[in-house]
Structures are given as structure tokens and as C-alpha cells.
Amino acid sequence: MRLSRVLALTLALVMMASVAFAGPSYDRIMKDKKIRIGIMTDSIPGAFFNSKGEWVGFDYDVATELAKRLGVDIERVKVNNKTRIAFIQQGRIDASVANMTHTREREKSIDFSITYFFDGQKILAKTGKYKSLADMKDKKIATMQGTTSEINVKRALKALGVANPDAHVISFQKESECFQALQMGRVAGWSTDATILLGYASKTPGKFELVGEFLSDEPYGIGLPQNDSALRNGVNAALQDMWRDGTYMNIYNKWYGPDTPFAMPMTGSIELWP
Incomplete structure (x- = not known):
């Protein structure tokens, strides 16, 4: 096969892959019935490995509940301060629940949910x-x-x-x-x-x-892919429902309640829509 044809074929395959990848994350999540969520590993008590080697923490529990509310399985992916945004951009995760402050600068790279934690x-x-x-x-x-x-x-x-x-x-x-x-x-x-x-x-x-x-x-937000309103709306609805039915505060008090080593009074309220 001539080199020009090989190059043309390679370019066509790359373009096809790009088109396939460019589809909304929400549609793929619902189709595969699985969401990939990035979570920290040494952010105590947000998400960390305890003395038994178990992956636990506030963000870990929020991510688990989020997948449950969306009606899909969860694949937990280890991230850190450097990879939590990059993995979203690269399509390696669908969301980042990783004690990440929502800033205007970060909005240039990814989207965010409503504020789900106040620090x-x-x-x-x-x-x-x-x-x-x-x-x-x-x-x-x-x-x-x-x-x-x-x-x-x-x-x-x-x-x-x-x-x-x-x-x-x-x-x-x-x-x-x-x-x-x-x-x-x-x-x-x-x-x-x-x-x-x-x-x-x-x-x-x-x-x-x-x-x-x-x-x-x-103000912490859940990091999400840009321009996927269906996923953002689904995540926001899940967070609001968690707050309304008390699940959020159950998770919060488990990790930050007065009887924990990390006691910190709740200082904010999740934005609720009618």
C-alpha cells in the first residue's frame, strides 16, 4: 500500500475515533450502566486508605451515592491534584469527586456541579x-x-x-x-x-x-466534562435529592460530625431548585 494511502487511512481512523469520543458522556454512562469517578487516595477524611487498606472517606461515600442515584455502577479511579482535571479532559473519567475548589480559571478546562461541600x-x-x-x-x-x-x-x-x-x-x-x-x-x-x-x-x-x-x-464542586448538560443536570439533581432526604447530612456527620476526629460544623447549604 502506498504511503499516501496509509496516511489517509490512519487520518480517517483517527477522525472516526474522535467523533465517537466526542459524544456526550451521559449517553455512554446510561448505555454502559457505569460511571467512572476520580477520587483522591490520601486526602483525610475526604478519600483515603484506612489502616485496614480500605478506600474510604467523605468524597468516597458521596461518589458511591451519586452513582446509585444515577442508577449505574461505579468505577473508582485514583486521582491526585495534577490528574483530577486532566483525566476529565482526556476522557479517562466522567466525574471528579476530589475536594476540588470550583474556580473561574478551572471553568476554562472543565465544567462543575453545584457546590457540594464548603471549606x-x-x-x-x-x-x-x-x-x-x-x-x-x-x-x-x-x-x-x-x-x-x-x-x-x-x-x-x-x-x-x-x-x-x-x-x-x-x-x-x-x-x-x-x-x-x-x-x-x-x-x-x-x-x-x-x-x-x-x-x-x-x-x-x-x-x-x-x-x-x-x-x-x-467551595468544592464535582468536576465534569465540558458541554454535557445532561450529565451536569443529572449530577446536580442527585446532589439536591441527597440533601433533601437527609442522605447528605448522614454522610457528612459520619465524617465531620461532633463525635468524629474531624469535627467541623456545617457552614453552608446546597443550592436547591424547585
């Missing part, structure tokens, strides 16, 4: 050593690469008069790496969402505490 950014430090970010502005602060937390802590340091915030922030790929740096004294504090910090602090009770004011509000 805010704080700083974790050794108990009794610091009272605020101002007390550690000349020290090193840990945060996670490619997150809103990284942007916010640098902005806060700049507001405190730090000439080169980049030099005072060490960014890691995983929450567990940030916590390890804090435990080893490589950093004075670790800044990210308060619920994540509470989760890790609970591993060594009494040794670490949240300090200072909130640096930001962090």
Missing part, C-alpha cells in the same frame, strides 16, 4: 508555636502543587510584606508529603483546606493545631 483554607502548625501566618512569614510554608491553596498562601504572604513569597513556599504533590515535611520540621506550617488539615492532625492528637484566620473560602 476554607487555614494553616496547620505545631501546637503552641505560632498564632498566625504573620508569625511564620519568614519561615517555610508547605502547600500542594497546582492548587488554589498554593496561590492563596503566596498572596497572603505578599500582603504581609514578604518580598518574594515563592522563596517561602515549598509545594508538594501530595497531602501526605506536606504533613511529613511539617512533622520533620522542614516547614513551619502547612496551608490547605481546613478539613484536610484536621484529618492529618488527627493522626497525632495534640501535636498540631489550626492557627490564624481563614485565608479563603473553598
